[in-house]
Amino acid sequence: MSTWLSKRLLDIVERDKRVFPRGISIKHYPLVVKSARGCFLRDIEGREYIDFVSGAVVYPIGHLHEEVVEAIENQLKRYLGYPIVYFYAEEPVLLAEKLISITPGSFEKKVFLGFSGSDAVEVALLVSRAARGAKYVVSFNDSFHGSLYLTFSASGIFSEEAKRSALASSDIIFTPYPNPYRNPYGIDGYEKPVELSNTILRELERLFSVRGSEISAVLLEPIQGDGGIVVPPEYFVRELGKLCSEYDILLVDDEVKTGIGRTGRWWGIEHYNVTPDILVAGKGLGSGMPISAVVGRANVMDSYPEGGLGYTLTGHALSATAALATLGVIERENLIERARHLGDYIVKRLSELKERYEIIGDVRGKGLLIGVEIVRDKARKTPDKPLALKIAWRAWERGLVLLTVGKYGNVLRIAPPLNTPRDIVDRALEILEESVRDVLEGRVPDDVLAYMRGW
Ligand SMILES: Cc1ncc(COP(=O)(O)O)c(C=O)c1O
Incomplete structure (x- = not known):
């Protein structure tokens, strides 16, 4: 077993299992964070890691950016929050005004x-x-x-069985997403984006009609x-937008992961020149x-009955202050443009790795939201989740935090803070390649998989 595991880590793994329901966990490896700053993490054993995933894609300007810390400290000296469902507060109003000004749609x-x-x-x-x-x-x-x-x-990623056991709502109609790399139609969506898009759009039009x-x-x-x-063809999203307008169906744009500059624009949808009716941000x-x-459109947002949407802590002043500081830093430090350039650089480096290793089937993404698909062989594209998990494990042992995602759990997710220095990115890519090599040369035992669930 890996020498990177310590008794202290394993103790927390066991205690975590005892107190948290399995429903919250898709664990990867026993990283137990003690502190974090910028693009680095430190675990309870004092070991340092490059954070190449921003947690769950949460830290666009890194951990504890000094302007966010200062804004939070100043807010802490005044008040934490006071219910905007009953009264008024300026911080959430400022944030709402800012969000209105930076989201698509006039x-x-x-x-x-x-x-x-x-x-x-x-x-939404x-x-x-x-x-x-x-x-x-x-x-x-x-x-x-x-x-x-x-x-x-x-959420289409959960199995029918999981949906049944959770008594999920039946008010959802699912449709295929145009995955250019692997789709049920056998169409190479990189070569033929319009054909792939139209195959799905035709079904949607039939449904809408x-x-x-x-x-x-x-x-x-x-x-x-x-x-x-998975990056859909530009054509698909543009035509979907038109179809929704034609049938008076609202387009709800979930930017929880793709927003806040992550993809090299404020919002992912801006890559496709489509204006959604409602946009959702988080993370x-x-x-x-x-x-x-x-x-969202004012008339749509106002359609819900009075009092029906207000939580006790809605518009919390402390969180709103942190958000305003975050958006300010992204703008002032030109981090959206930086995400675009750094993302292009990482994709180029990873594409070189793809040429060298049979197990790297696809490299894709926009800005600093990048996926590396791990397969058994390039021709058949057979997903290899255990291999992807082992690469992530080895990277962890070498000081790099990576995650796996995807329907088959075989895609390495790369999403560092937008302000990660270039030399740190280079070091991270070196570790990634060393980890691929270690796994291929049998230096990561199968028993590490016992700790790893992943998606
Ligand atoms: C696209 C998208 N929407 C919604 C969510 C849910 O966000 P949260 O986990 O903050 O509730 C996520 C979380 O990963 C997400 O990626």
Whole structure:
């Protein structure tokens, strides 16, 4: 067994198992973080790691950025929050105004503030259903939108069996997502993006023409995240936007993972020149403070009954302050452009690795949301989850934190903070290649897999 495991780590693994339900866990390896700063983590054994995943894609400006810390400290000296459902506060108003100004669409907008991606997507679906008086939502196979009732139900990544045992809602209609690398039609979507797109769009048009009045919204990830960092053809998203307008179906853009500059634009949907009716942000918005947002057409957002959307801590001032500081740093330090350039550089380096290693089937992404698909062989594209997990394990032992995602659990996710220095990126890529080599040369035993679930 790996010498990287210590008694202290294993003790926490055991205690974690005893107190938390299995429903919250898709564990990777026993990393137990003690502290974090910038793009580095330190574990309880004092060992340092490069954070190449930003936790769960949460830290666009790294850990404990000094401007966020200062904003939080200043807020702590004044007050933490006071209920905006009953009274008023300026911090959440400032954040809502800022979000309205940086999201696509010149129409009148309103903003809901929540705490997690799940609650925000849930609200986006609730207001859509109320606005259109129609209960069905179209979502995509292999998508992930959250862990509440509607959002779990609308997440295509969970099996039918999991959905049945959780008594998921039946108000969701699933449709294929145009995955250019692997799809049930055998179409190479990189070579033939329009053919792949039209195959799915034709089905959708048929559905809308028959049941359009029963459908309130299409829920879309502009890049599928947990489904495996799948980038759809530009043509597909543009035509989907047109189809939704034609049938008066709302387009709900889930930017929980792709937003806040991650893909080299403020929002992933901006790569496709489509204006969504509702946009959802979360994860990186508060640099680690719990906050999410739904920004939508004012008339849609106002369609829900008074009092029906307000949580006790909605519009929490401390989280709103952290979010404002985060957005400010991204703008001032030009981190969106940086994400674009650094992302292009990483994809280029990884594509070189793809040429050298038979087990790297595909490298894709936009900005700093990148996926590396691990396969048994390139020709057949057979997904190899154990190999991907072992690479992540070995990278951890070598000081790099990586994760695996995807329908088959075989895609390495790369999503470092947008301000990660270039020399650290180079070191991370070296570790990644060393880890691939170690695994291929049999230096990572199978028994590490006992600790790893992954997606
Ligand atoms: C696209 C997307 N939507 C929604 C969610 C749910 O967000 P949260 O886990 O903060 O509730 C996630 C989380 O991974 C996500 O990636």
